[in-house]
Amino acid sequence: MEQAINIFSDGQVLLINKPLEWTSFDVVRKLRAQMKIKKVGHAGTLDPLATGMLILCTGKFTKRINEYMAQEKEYTGTITLGATTPTYDLESEPENFKAYDSVTPAQLEAVTKQFTGEIMQVPPIHSAIKKDGKRVYELARRGEHVELEARKITIREFEFTNIALPILHFRVVCSTGTYIRSLANDVGIALGCGAHLSSLCRTRIGAFTIDKAMTMEQAQAMIKEALAQ
Structure with a gap:
């Protein structure tokens, strides 16, 4: 033994x-x-x-x-257009419903380019990041105002692998520190219809698949x- x-x-x-x-x-x-x-x-x-x-x-x-x-990470998953959530994923209920049917393939292509490369990203307030010694999600759950600064991250690859509105299937290759929930929320802002992360799978860390x-x-x-x- x-x-x-x-x-x-x-x-x-x-x-x-x-x-x-x-x-x-x-x-x-x-x-x-x-x-x-x-x-x-x-x-x-x-x-x-x-x-x-x-x-x-x-x-x-x-x-x-x-x-x-x-090490670099790779993710696949789905982003759902037409509503946001407080947590940027399905840990909370969708709200702020908006029409999404005017979104075009050209807009989606432009969005992937907008968020590819070295970008600034604000982490979700419902995350385990510490501010003043406390987890920010604890502050957010208590209804306290939380402001987080944008952080520099790198998204090396970002593509929509299947489009079936309101669902966007995606693949992302990114640096450590990237929040895919924030990316989903930012995609919704860029498209003007709101969005949230509806599923996520981490498919690679470095050479481990x-x-x-x-x-x-x-x-x-x-x-x-x-x-x-």
Whole structure:
């Protein structure tokens, strides 16, 4: 048993396909308890309504978390036109409904170009960013006024892979620190009809791709087998 536990305490990198409605910490907590070690962390939070690539580092490999977090990310998902939400995704109810049927393919093409390259982006107020030592989402939930400064990010690729109004299927390749929820909201502002993120999957972090990731069930079976050896 001691030898098996050391497999994880000595350091492992696990690629997990995070399930829908799980927090990133839910994944860490579940697998950490099964590994019976204390040092397990993830390299980049995914919102509960997002799925996809979550890198878990165990034991001595937790020192690599910042290295993985800094790497380029790729996402796919859907943006829904015609309404905004306070959280910029479906964690909150759509509001401010507007007509979207006048949006043209040319406008959509222009929007992808507008948000490609080095741009300034304001993070969502419903995010885990700290301001004055407090998480801004906690302030926002209490109804307090929150103002965040724009941050410089890089979106290397942005395309709509399928258009079925009001749904826009997209693919984005971006730098760390990019909020896809904010991008969806900004697309809605640029088009004049409002928009929110309606689904999201992280498909790549650096060289790690989603097809190499384990489901939670696969990860738990792998850990169980390792501990039994």
